[in-house]
Amino acid sequence: MGSVQLRGVSKWFPRREGEPLHVLQNVDLDAPERSIVAIVGASGSGKSTILNIVAGLVRPDAGEVYLNGVPAEAFKDWRSMTYMFQDDRLLPWRTAAQNVSFGLEAGGVGRAERRERVAETLELVGLTGFADAYPHELSGGMRSRVALARSLVTRPSILLMDEPFSKLDPSIRAQMHEEVLRIKELMGMTLLFVTHDVEEAVVLAHKVVVLNPRPGRVRETRTIDLPYPRDPLSPEVAEQARLLRGSL
Ligand SMILES: Nc1ncnc2c1ncn2[C@@H]1O[C@H](COP(=O)(O)OP(=O)(O)OP(=O)(O)O)[C@@H](O)[C@H]1O
Ligand SMILES: [Mg+2]
Numbered sequence: 115m116g117s118v119q120l121r122g123v124s125k126w127f128p129r130r131e132g133e134p135l136h137v138l139q140n141v142d143l144d145a146p147e148r149s150i151v152a153i154v155g156a157s158g159s160g161k162s163t164i165l166n167i168v169a170g171l172v173r174p175d176a177g178e179v180y181l182n183g184v185p186a187e188a189f190k191d192w193r194s195m196t197y198m199f200q201d202d203r204l205l206p207w208r209t210a211a212q213n214v215s216f217g218l219e220a221g222g223v224g225r226a227e228r229r230e231r232v233a234e235t236l237e238l239v240g241l242t243g244f245a246d247a248y249p250h251e252l253s254g255g256m257r258s259r260v261a262l263a264r265s266l267v268t269r270p271s272i273l274l275m276d277e278p279f280s281k282l283d284p285s286i287r288a289q290m291h292e293e294v295l296r297i298k299e300l301m302g303m304t305l306l307f308v309t310h311d312v313e314e315a316v317v318l319a320h321k322v323v324v325l326n327p328r329p330g331r332v333r334e335t336r337t338i339d340l341p342y343p344r345d346p347l348s349p350e351v352a353e354q355a356r357l358l359r360g361s362l
Pocket of ligand 1: 127128135137155156157158159160161162163164
């Protein structure tokens with residue numbers, strides 16, 4: 115459970131004037147079960163569009179998307195996928211626990227089980243004791259943990275993340291990387307994420323897909339063959355990041 119494949123995916127967005135904008139061209143991508151795949155590329159190269167297509171929010175104009183080996187049109191288990199957006203999108207009038215609970219309310223999970231799963235998930239992300247805090251009472255790093263908890267509370271097998279940690283300062287970001295790797299192992303998820311930060315891609319991913327812009331095409335898929343945990347300050351990570359930067 116939890117694989118994502120794109121085969122020959124192309125996308126054009128209509129424009130009010132002129133030709134449609136060619137955003138993705140013939141994109142192939144493979145995120146096997148329990149893998150971590152990063153997408154990097156210049157702004158406008160179609161990274162978010164790829165996640166939106168995987169999440170079923172945008173339809174490709176050509177090509178196929180397979181989720182757990184099933185064509186996306188026939189895929190039923192959408193609740194096994196969650197999408198963590200770049201901004202945390204926490205509801206300011208809800209406490210941390212109520213924000214995390216949000217994903218379960220739509221799914222018809224009863225109140226008692228909801229409470230238990232929310233508490234468990236807050237503990238998982240290191241937020242025990244902050245269940246009743248409102249977003250404005252939390253630091254950026256803590257808000258990011260709440261957003262992560264909200265994505266995890268439904269126990270997804272596929273987690274999509276669009277630059278989720280880009281606004282955090284480097285030391286907090288490094289902590290979040292450790293948390294994500296720990297939780298990913300624990301829950302056996304597949305992670306597909308977008309980043310501007312090549313070091314982040316190298317620290318987290320088994321595989322990095324580099325997109326060329328306009329239209330977005332896969333320039334290179336680089337396997338990062340380093341053992342975990344990866345020290346962001348190590349020469350091995352620096353070397354892989356240098357190679358990636360060269361290909362961007
Ligand atoms: N729903 C939409 N309708 C029309 N055009 C869109 C839509 N979504 C994205 N685009 C266009 O598609 C192109 C790729 O956008 P996308 O958001 O995928 O890029 P990105 O690689 O994520 O960029 P960034 O790094 O800045 O987030 C952009 O030119 C954008 O204007
Ligand atoms: Mg984007």
